[in-house]
Amino acid sequence: MGGGMLTSVALLLAMLRQGEPVVFPGRFVEESVPNATQNEIEALVLFRKLGPRDRAAEELLAGSLLGGAKGYNHDEMRAATVDIGEPLRVQAYPDCLRITIGTASNDLESGLEILHALLTGADLSDDSFAAARESLVFQRKGPWEQALDPADLPFRKITRHEMEMFYNQNVVPEATSIVVTGPYSPGQARSAWLELVSDWQDPKGVRMAPEIERTTPMSSSQGPVSTLRLQGPQVTGSTIPVALLAAYALGVGKESSVFRILRQRDRISYRQEAYLQGEGPGFCLCIATAFLPREDEAGLGERIRAELVADVEHWSDVDRSRALALASTTLTGWPNLVPLNLTGLNGPSAQDRSFLEAYWPMKTGEAWNPAALLSEMQSVSLENLKKMAKSALLGAQATLVSAKASG
Amino acid sequence: MSFSWLLVGLAAVQGATASYQTIRLPNDAVVLVERTPKASMITIQLFASSKFVPEATLTHGYRHLLEHLMATASEADKELEAAGGLMEAQTYRDCMKYEIIAPSGALDAAVVALRRIVTPHTYGQDQIATEVSTIRQELALQDDADNLANAGWKAAYGEDGLSPGGDLDVMAQATPEDIQSVQAATFCGPAVAVVVAGDVDTAVAAKLTADAIAALPRSPDLPESHRPEGKPGNAQVQASGEARCALVGGFDRPSCAARMAAALALASQLDGAFVTYTPTLEPGLVTLGRTDAGSGLAEYIDGLKREDMEPLYQRGIALARRWYQIQMSTPAAEADLRARLLCANDAIRPDAFLNQLNAVSLENFLDGVRAFQVKNAVTVLGGP
Numbered sequence: 052m053g054g055g056m057l058t059s060v061a062l063l064l065a066m067l068r069q070g071e072p073v074v075f076p077g078r079f080v081e082e083s084v085p086n087a088t089q090n091e092i093e094a095l096v097l098f099r100k101l102g103p104r105d106r107a108a109e110e111l112l113a114g115s116l117l118g119g120a121k122g123y124n125h126d127e128m129r130a131a132t133v134d135i136g137e138p139l140r141v142q143a144y145p146d147c148l149r150i151t152i153g154t155a156s157n158d159l160e161s162g163l164e165i166l167h168a169l170l171t172g173a174d175l176s177d178d179s180f181a182a183a184r185e186s187l188v189f190q191r192k193g194p195w196e197q198a199l200d201p202a203d204l205p206f207r208k209i210t211r212h213e214m215e216m217f218y219n220q221n222v223v224p225e226a227t228s229i230v231v232t233g234p235y236s237p238g239q240a241r242s243a244w245l246e247l248v249s250d251w252q253d254p255k256g257v258r259m260a261p262e263i264e265r266t267t268p269m270s271s272s273q274g275p276v277s278t279l280r281l282q283g284p285q286v287t288g289s290t291i292p293v294a295l296l297a298a299y300a301l302g303v304g305k306e307s308s309v310f311r312i313l314r315q316r317d318r319i320s321y322r323q324e325a326y327l328q329g330e331g332p333g334f335c336l337c338i339a340t341a342f343l344p345r346e347d348e349a350g351l352g353e354r355i356r357a358e359l360v361a362d363v364e365h366w367s368d369v370d371r372s373r374a375l376a377l378a379s380t381t382l383t384g385w386p387n388l389v390p391l392n393l394t395g396l397n398g399p400s401a402q403d404r405s406f407l408e409a410y411w412p413m414k415t416g417e418a419w420n421p422a423a424l425l426s427e428m429q430s431v432s433l434e435n436l437k438k439m440a441k442s443a444l445l446g447a448q449a450t451l452v453s454a455k456a457s458g
Numbered sequence: 459m460s461f462s463w464l465l466v467g468l469a470a471v472q473g474a475t476a477s478y479q480t481i482r483l484p485n486d487a488v489v490l491v492e493r494t495p496k497a498s499m500i501t502i503q504l505f506a507s508s509k510f511v512p513e514a515t516l517t518h519g520y521r522h523l524l525e526h527l528m529a530t531a532s533e534a535d536k537e538l539e540a541a542g543g544l545m546e547a548q549t550y551r552d553c554m555k556y557e558i559i560a561p562s563g564a565l566d567a568a569v570v571a572l573r574r575i576v577t578p579h580t581y582g583q584d585q586i587a588t589e590v591s592t593i594r595q596e597l598a599l600q601d602d603a604d605n606l607a608n609a610g611w612k613a614a615y616g617e618d619g620l621s622p623g624g625d626l627d628v629m630a631q632a633t634p635e636d637i638q639s640v641q642a643a644t645f646c647g648p649a650v651a652v653v654v655a656g657d658v659d660t661a662v663a664a665k666l667t668a669d670a671i672a673a674l675p676r677s678p679d680l681p682e683s684h685r686p687e688g689k690p691g692n693a694q695v696q697a698s699g700e701a702r703c704a705l706v707g708g709f710d711r712p713s714c715a716a717r718m719a720a721a722l723a724l725a726s727q728l729d730g731a732f733v734t735y736t737p738t739l740e741p742g743l744v745t746l747g748r749t750d751a752g753s754g755l756a757e758y759i760d761g762l763k764r765e766d767m768e769p770l771y772q773r774g775i776a777l778a779r780r781w782y783q784i785q786m787s788t789p790a791a792e793a794d795l796r797a798r799l800l801c802a803n804d805a806i807r808p809d810a811f812l813n814q815l816n817a818v819s820l821e822n823f824l825d826g827v828r829a830f831q832v833k834n835a836v837t838v839l840g841g842p
Contacts, residue, residue: 136780
């Protein structure tokens with residue numbers, strides 16, 4: 052270790068002692084939990100709005116990362132976490148990359164070292180890239196996965212070099228948010244992380260312009276069902292709580308608009324949901340449904356749009372209250388039932404809460420504080436709620452992926 | 459309605475963490491209330507065993523149909539959702555589940571929903587047709603992992619392994635009388651267990667819950683059915699990927715713990731692999747699969763020698779222990795597992811699995827791995 056690094060670490064630690072803000076330009080939150088049985092690290096890298104090549108590169112990256120990184124080969128990286136019963140996971144979301152690491156209670160450092168290695172020194176070898184590409188090219192999406200994300204991503208067209216460029220330009224400290232929970236001493240995680248990342252620089256000046264190519268939907272369904280998604284315009288900032296409340300009213304529970312209309316009244320589908328889809332710096336309010344092929348499916352998007360808009364017109368305080376009640380329940384106790392399209396949230400677990408604590412501030416600039424978010428939602432009037440829902444529906448782009456062509 | 463309770467157990471953990479109260483009702487239904495201080499939610503898990511009415515070719519899917527009809531007829535959602543609660547239902551091979559969640563303090567609303575669910579209704583032929591049409595849409599949403607596992611069950615257990623989703627043609631022929639018979643055999647005291655978890659007064663919650671299900675009939679005068687042992691075999695199914703399924707005894711049996719440890723250890727060696735196991739006291743199946751084409755799963759498993767398997771032993775045990783911890787990590791998850799076991803046999807506790815896992819030796823583990831090899835397992839191949 053050179054003298055310069057020693058100096059910078061000492062400086063960082065001194066600043067920490069003085070209560071200065073963390074120098075790491077991303078977010079790093081430590082939650083020391085004395086009775087936790089192991090350490091859990093939730094990290095994400097948030098992306099700007101991604102085009103189809105970027106998204107393909109992101110998915111390939113998620114599949115390639117576990118191939119090895121700075122000092123850890125594939126087996127070592129796996130063994131460091133899986134041997135305590137918590138497999139290392141890397142998941143690609145449309146707006147971020149999520150990394151979940153668990154380590155033994157007395158070995159926080161190796162978890163942070165693996166995270167650091169993944170973020171700053173991934174091998175991205177030809178072999179791991181080829182394996183990830185083969186898996187993605189031949190992967191068949193499940194019917195509901197297809198409904199939520201009907202994008203046709205060009206995995207075959209992405210080279211390993213392009214994936215590496217994506218990694219170098221997007222996996223940067225400013226875009227990273229980390230929450231570490233475990234039975235460590237207060238300050239231990241933060242100082243260990245600061246020591247690790249003192250030389251991690253954002254490669255300023257080499258960022259490529261955002262991709263302008265538009266994402267195209269799959270040409271035909273990969274399974275027996277057709278899928279339809281209505282994706283509303285992007286919302287950001289103070290309108291996010293309004294959109295979230297609208298998602299509850301439109302699509303959570305059996306008294307929601309989509310359940311009453313699509314399932315109970317029109318008998319179109321078994322499953323139908325409304326949710327916020329993370330995209331770029333904000334979210335889009337979406338409706339998704341999946342159904343057996345129908346003769347009239349080409350016009351179904353417009354029909355559903357019109358029917359839902361008409362239903363929203365009739366929303367009353369009962370609908371608003373129901374949405375708020377469900378928001379209250381799920382935001383505090385059941386993150387997996389919050390209408391955010393974040394697959395992999397499995398229930399009211401500490402892991403899911405940690406992920407939301409890492410994710411939400413990067414998207415909104417506000418801490419993940421269910422009580423505060425609920426308070427904002429409570430201040431949304433019925434009129435504004437209806438206005439948001441109608442605006443999302445009327446401005447939504449409909450994407451139908453038909454199973455008729457695929458037989 | 460009120461009645462006399464028969465307390466069969468007041469188990470222990472009084473004080474800071476949790477307290478339990480178990481009641482066997484005069485109709486032989488079991489209620490277990492677990493107090494989890496400071497929990498923000500209440501969960502009620504209603505489980506009804508299929509031990510008096512197992513799936514059979516001629517009635518394949520009647521239980522699933524009943525689940526839909528009961529959920530719709532109960533009209534439990536309006537009040538429950540207004541109180542911030544939700545209700546979900548699911549049919550498994552060995553039981554049917556209704557899960558109610560509600561905010562802490564909304565116990566009354568949750569119990570009202572429970573009472574509505576178990577209140578018998580009569581169903582018309584038009585309602586049956588409507589729900590069959592909904593189930594048709596539901597079954598179309600099954601993914602490759604579901605399809606691989608279902609094919610494995612059928613190969614291993616034949617008629618005793620029929621999928622809980624059902625056969626649409628059979629369901630379409632169901633009459634209201636058929637469904638009523640299934641309801642009587644499913645929602646009878648000896649087949650029902652309800653577990654309540656949350657920051658509740660255990661005595662109050664137990665009384666409310668017991669009252670809600672007190673009117674369920676006693677035994678339906680039908681013999682209890684148990685699944686016989688399965689056998690290795692082969693299956694092909696329209697799906698992407700492949701799977702190996704190991705035959706296991708019930709959740710409390712040594713083979714279950716050893717084979718779960720083996721499955722999870724093997725999956726940790728195969729990127730993108732999935733493991734499926736539904737806890738049951740009947741003989742079951744642990745499915746290890748991959749849904750990408752050309753996954754190499756079979757070659758990997760069949761090529762394993764003792765020296766390849768031994769290093770996976772500790773990992774498998776750790777992963778299985780973690781799997782168990784996750785099943786017990788939240789009040790709702792723990793309540794699910796407790797109720798699932800209680801509705802079949804009120805003497806079996808979830809920690810039976812952990813006790814068996816703690817006793818898994820290296821040799822047991824190696825046998826567990828071999829249970830996934832071609833001679834011992836069910837091999838499922840996906841195809842077009």
